[in-house]
Amino acid sequence: MSPRWSFKPGSFEPGSFKPGDFKKDEKRSSAEMTEMDTRHAAQDKELEEALRNFRMSVHAWSDAAMSSPRTVIAATRASVWRAAAGWALGCVLVAGIVTGGVFQHQRAEEQQQAAEQSRRIQEQVAAHTNEDSDTLLAHVDSDVSRQVPAAMDPLASLVGGTE
Amino acid sequence: MTMASAETIAAEEFARVAATYRAQIYRYLLSTTRDVDLAETLTQECLLKAHRNWAGFRGESSALTWLMRIAINVLKDHWRNRRMQFWRQTRTNAVDADEASDWLPSQESSPEQQLLARERVGDVWRAVEKLSGRQRTVFLLRYVEEMEISEIAAATALSDGTVKAHLSRALGRVRTELGGKR
Numbered sequence: 001m002s003p004r005w006s007f008k009p010g011s012f013e014p015g016s017f018k019p020g021d022f023k024k025d026e027k028r029s030s031a032e033m034t035e036m037d038t039r040h041a042a043q044d045k046e047l048e049e050a051l052r053n054f055r056m057s058v059h060a061w062s063d064a065a066m067s068s069p070r071t072v073i074a075a076t077r078a079s080v081w082r083a084a085a086g087w088a089l090g091c092v093l094v095a096g097i098v099t100g101g102v103f104q105h106q107r108a109e110e111q112q113q114a115a116e117q118s119r120r121i122q123e124q125v126a127a128h129t130n131e132d133s134d135t136l137l138a139h140v141d142s143d144v145s146r147q148v149p150a151a152m153d154p155l156a157s158l159v160g161g162t163e
Numbered sequence: 164m165t166m167a168s169a170e171t172i173a174a175e176e177f178a179r180v181a182a183t184y185r186a187q188i189y190r191y192l193l194s195t196t197r198d199v200d201l202a203e204t205l206t207q208e209c210l211l212k213a214h215r216n217w218a219g220f221r222g223e224s225s226a227l228t229w230l231m232r233i234a235i236n237v238l239k240d241h242w243r244n245r246r247m248q249f250w251r252q253t254r255t256n257a258v259d260a261d262e263a264s265d266w267l268p269s270q271e272s273s274p275e276q277q278l279l280a281r282e283r284v285g286d287v288w289r290a291v292e293k294l295s296g297r298q299r300t301v302f303l304l305r306y307v308e309e310m311e312i313s314e315i316a317a318a319t320a321l322s323d324g325t326v327k328a329h330l331s332r333a334l335g336r337v338r339t340e341l342g343g344k345r
Contacts, residue, residue, distance in 0.1 A: 046283075046341060047334075047337065047338055047341060049280075049283070050280075050283040050284065050286065050287050050337075050341055051287065051306050051337070053267055053280045053283060053284045053287075054283075054284050054287040054288070054306065054307070055306055055307050055309075056267065056268055057265075057266040057267040057268070057284050058190060058193070058194045058266070058307045059190065059307075060266045060267070060268045061193065061266035062186065062189060062190035062193050062194075063186075064266065065189075065193060065199045065202070065203075066186060066189060
């Protein structure tokens with residue numbers, strides 16, 4: 001099958017020319033032009049040949065690869081191993097999460113119990129302290145208190161004696 | 164025509180199209196990835212997508228152009244996913260340029276000429292390696308699949324002018340690569 005693409009020596013290729021190239025070409029001698037054309041022709045021929053070989057090699061490779069039997073054993077093993085590793089990692093993660101959760105829960109319960117206990121102790125201590133202070137105040141009252149005359153008593157007796 | 168018979172006809176039609184163009188799709192994906200297994204996987208993926216969307220194919224372009232467009236998108240998705248999953252160690256079977264150029268069919272020429280031709284094909288592979296994604300796509304569709312500019316434009320969703328520009332740059336690179344070896 002002949003290729004659909006072709007290269008003509010000196011043919012226009014988009015992007016390969018720069019502004020001013022045509023002016024330069026005018027100045028060039030005919031000998032230079034002929035030499036350049038020959039060089040371009042050789043390059044294009046070589047490029048054409050290389051691209052044709054490239055296409056043929058890709059076609060041959062593709063045909064050979066398509067007709068050869070597929071080997072999927074390695075891929076299966078790899079996928080099984082990967083799946084097993086994935087499952088193992090997943091199990092470890094789940095176990096870690098569950099253990100962590102249980103540990104956290106137990107710790108929280110213990111802390112709650114300790115807090116409850118310390119609260120009770122504080123309440124008891126506070127109750128004892130209140131009782132003691134009441135008794136002490138009663139003692140103080142009874143010990144230091146004495147009958148004192150009322151503040152207006154002397155004046156009242158004077159007023160009563162005058163009448 | 165009943166619904167079931169219409170579906171059967173569509174399925175048969177798709178099977179015929181898939182059988183006709185499978186090799187071309189595979190070849191394009193192989194030349195882009197240089198990985199036999201990956202090309203096979205992506206070809207399957209492309210045909211699966213095409214099968215799912217077969218009812219939506221209106222025939223505005225040729226079936227090959229339509230399939231090629233799907234293949235290009237499948238390939239884009241693949242590279243994007245690989246970039247996103249950089250943490251995942253992916254096994255690649257991609258061969259290098261020298262190995263890829265070994266597939267030159269032996270013609271009636273001297274061993275020296277064959278060696279030279281193989282070297283030149285290797286140079287073209289190396290030039291293709293250096294091309295940007297779009298340039299590579301356009302170059303391979305043109306010079307391996309021998310598609311017309313308008314077909315390439317339809318497959319890549321680019322204008323004819325853009326395709327020509329990419330093609331020109333790609334050809335320039337190949338020419339430079341070949342010229343540099345001289």
